[in-house]
Amino acid sequence: MRLHAVAPQNKWLTFSLVAVAVFMSTLDGSVVNLALPAIMKDLGESLTAVGWVLMAYLLTVSALLLTFGRLSDILGRRWVYIRGFVIFTAGSLGCGLAGSAAVLIAVRSFQGIGAAMLMACSQAMIIDAFPASERGKALGILGTVVASGLMTGPALGGVILEYFSWRMIFFINVPIGIVASSAAVFLLRRERPDILDRSSGFDWAGAVLTAICFSAFLMVLSMMQTWGYVSAKTFGVGGIFTGSLLLLIRVEQRSAAPLFEPSLLKIRMFVWPTVSSLLLFVSLYAVLFLLPFYLMNPARFSIAHSGYIMTIPFIVLSLMAPFSGVMSDRIGARILCVSGMAVMAAALWALSWLSASASLPAIIWRLALVGVGTGLFISPNTATSMGAVPSNRRGIASSTVATARNVGMVTGVALSTWIFNTVFQLQNGGQAFRVYHPQLEGVFMTSFRSAMFSACVVAVAGLCAALPGRPDKETTGKRLTTPWHSSAV
DSSP: OOOGGGOGGGHHHHHHHHHHHHHHHHHHHHHHHHHHHHHHHHHTOOHHHHHHHHHHHHHHHHHHHHHHHHHHHHHOHHHHHHHHHHHHHHHHHHHHHOOSHHHHHHHHHHHHHHHHHHHHHHHHHHHHHSOGGGHHHHHHHHHHHHHHHHHHHHHHHHHHHHHSOTTHHHHTHHHHHHHHHHHHHHHSOOOOGGGSOOSSOOOHHHHHHHHHHHHHHHHHHHHHHHHOTTSHHHHHHHHHHHHHHHHHHHHHHHOSSOSSOGGGGGBHHHHHHHHHHHHHHHHHHHHHHHHHHHHHTTTOOOHHHHHHHHTHHHHHHHHHHHHHHHHHHHHOSHHHHHHHHHHHHHHHHHHTTOOTTOOHHHHHHHHHHHHHHHHHHHHHHHHHHHHTSOGGGHHHHHHHHHHHHHHHHHHHHHHHHHHHHHHHHHHTTTOOOOSOOGGGHHHHHHHHHHHHHHHHHHHHHHHHHHSSSOOOGGGHHHHHHSOGGGGBO
């Protein structure tokens, strides 16, 4: 499907509008990561509870991406994009006004609806706008935008948290969202009805089951330690996940318009990049979630300095993403993706050896490696997966890739929280981590290192997944432009 609004002369206009949405969503995520210790202290919540401020957002995004990806094929990217911007902006305002942890978590879920709408069609809009020969470059520049949002978030958040309440981190989205959504209304043209895929309808049963399935899975992963591994709640919610997954598979196989396109699973160059992307983001978010707690507690950095340190991987990512995007157009994705995952695994291994008294250079070079690995991986991986599907399925393909990425994020948060809390409670007489004091340094560092080592294991698995399914130098152009059936396994 090609948007009427993205004729060749307007491709950079489309890119600019997508870039604003991507920048806002990544800025919001990186700011909230840094603010979690402040929210935890202000509200007097445990690490598990405050983690839900982040996970509620990611869970909602993960559960709804496929739904809005399909709706973008039916109703148009413009329809989904503009409404997503409005909801995201309203959600940001609600988060800033929230008076309790429960309200904040609920409004973060509402904000996640808008983010899901924006993410579901952003990559598809870029792929539609640019010819195959320029997609790697465009996605590489978009990677720089992602890095800019992630890079600006911690630095800006550090300054805001130093002088203002954590609520201000949500209020900064509001004026940007109002201007950007208004601009999209006037600058993006409507799609022609003949290029929209409205013939087969929408799979409402699949949408509901997908939301239930993702929610139950992530709920069990994050709460089974609190509930008990063999408790009735764990088995009950686990049973809901299993039942909804089996029913979802059956519904999708019989649906005339499945929410997820089963034929995508036949495309090797789509499946393996999606799997490896999920594993990369599990590893990355284990670092992004726990690192602020390390920096502000045993390492004793101020909030502002912690924010500056958190920008290191994103500064490096912003430098690497355009390079890897251009190089993927020339040499293919295999070498870049495998190298990126290998560097990420090495970075996590190095982080697992950090001490509470580690010097600033020792922390910086480890985080720089995280940025190198992520920057090498993302652009060529996305170009490969999205370039392997036909244009009229890029909405659902884009949302599938984004779903995998967000499931990786929330899984990374849940997995690192689970490992950290398990080790912490084993060594601290069963007491959960709520308030840090110097006597807890040894227990904290053992828990932190265990979580980083586990993330390293996940990155090694991602390295294995990055090996197959990508074009090499000789066949890059041919594979990315071949017909639908010739990309299948």
